[in-house]
Amino acid sequence: MVSIKRIYTIIGLSIVVIILGVVAVTSWYTVDESEQAVILTFGEAGDPIVEPGLKFKLPWPIQTVEVLPKVNFSLQFGYEEKDGEIVEYDDETKMITGDENIVLADLVVQWKITDPASYLFNSEDPEQILHNATSASLRSIIGSSKIDDALTSGKAEIEAEVRDLLTSLIEKYDVGISIVGVKLQDVELPNEDVRKAFTNVTDARETMNTKINEANKYKNQKSQEAEGEKDAMISRAEGDRAARIEIARGDVAIFNELYNEYKNSPEITRQRLVLETLDQVLPGAEIYIMNDDGNTMKYFPIRPLEEQKQTPAVVEGGSGSNE
Template sequence: MSVKRILTIAGMAVSGLVLIVLAFTTWYTVDEGEQVVIITFGKADETVTESGLKFKLPWPVQKVEKLSKETFSTRFGYNQDEDGNLISYDKETKMITGDEYIVVADLVVQWKITEPVKYLFNAEDPRELLHDATAASIRSIIGSSPIDDALTDGKAEIEAETRDLLGTLIDTYDIGISVQGVKLQDVELPNEEVRSAFTAVTDARETKSTKINQAKKYENQKKNEATGERDAILSGAQGDKTSRIEQAHGDVAVFNKLYEEYRNNQDITRERLILETLEQVLPGAKIYIMNDGEGTVKYLPIQPPQQAAPQAPAQDGQEEGGENNGQ
């Protein structure tokens, strides 16, 4: 085989290889869950977020870096091995609360890549930077929170404050990441002895709260009863007041009427008032008014007329005519 033929075959092979490289490096696809950064001679040139078949200049002129649009989850304080077993990092998760207790806290940070170019070029390892910022944020928030909030009903507030602080740090680092949420997985005391002591304190505090609530309930009950009694007394007094006022009005009307009668006929009215007064002072007594002069004694009985006694029924066998004959 001649040298010319060998060169010809080699040229054809190189040309075929170039064509193959061009064919495989000119076209690329973007999936629905992907975003692509086109890099021209090592410099970010364009970001593609629409899915489909795309065209670019062949390598080594241009190349693409594909990044996911999904929401990532970064674990802080623990991890999971290939078998699904959890691996905890106690040195990483131990932190001091605002009232100087030691707690162990781990959490999950959810985040997305919102600016691919910054994610690729503004930090050597954005995930490591996110991990460090998470550690700084959770330690800062836990360090300013009492242990009761960290272990009981203050977790939601701690999560919100940690998310805000972490978001501020990530914005400062400007690495193209957006923090979507922070979720505390577990916050507990470091060992069983401390947990038992804290549980006893918590139980005592809950007992105290229960007793206080019961005392307030009893206080409110007694206050309501006293208020009811007071209202009843005030209502009765108001009714008695109204009754006395109406009675006084009636007495005034009676007095005015008597006064008019007295003005028209003083003697008769005076005697009538005397007799009515005697009836009220001596109820049921037999009162006679007599004269002291000579002659026939005259008296006036001041009493209601007596009713005639009922007549006894006739005896059996006794006739009315026989009685008349016996008289």
């Protein structure tokens, strides 16, 4: 018959083995490259552990470990993918724009866990808080935007504003989450007729903008041509001005020379001017200087007689100068 002492000994050894087994099993853990961990000492969280590898800690129940992924997660707002099919939630996506139009808007939020302790203990459901904050942020930004911006070229700006507002809200809630990115998926009107009417309006606006751009292009082209013609006219005018000034200076110089000659020999200069004037007025005529002393009329041909015969022009009087 087994003695009581032996029974106690077996029970004691069993307890020791169990304790040693628990210590051996719960005194180490591993952290993968895509994971992060936080050590809980009697339920109190310590600093996060992000370095991968084999780690050691005090055995349970003194210390426990919570391992969380540090990859990016996706929050689908307004729709959900189930078994390869997309299920839409219009109640979430229906919202009013700043110019009192109804649109359906859904988006994807990329987020990650940056503070494991806050993620585990500051809220019961951090992802639900993120969902609610996303809804509030999107409705706030859409509610202050025009429908044209939401449906066309303003999507990038709306995404940036939603991300900034959502980041601010998540930081205030302190749930250990960081926003990586926000991407609008679909922003559309609630029914087909409204979508068709808005598409027609958008097409008309694009046509208007195209015509305006073409008109501005034509205007700029003509303006440049006019500027070129203006510059050319100014250049020609400046050239004509300079030429006229030089001609006037030459005329003044010639006049001064003639005036000096006139002062020295008035009669000769007068006759010379008469002859030159006749030569300018009648460039093809033969000019003869004649001296009539009352007897035989004599004349002296200035140009050679063998030149082309022209109608003679006669100058009477004078003292028979040889010029």
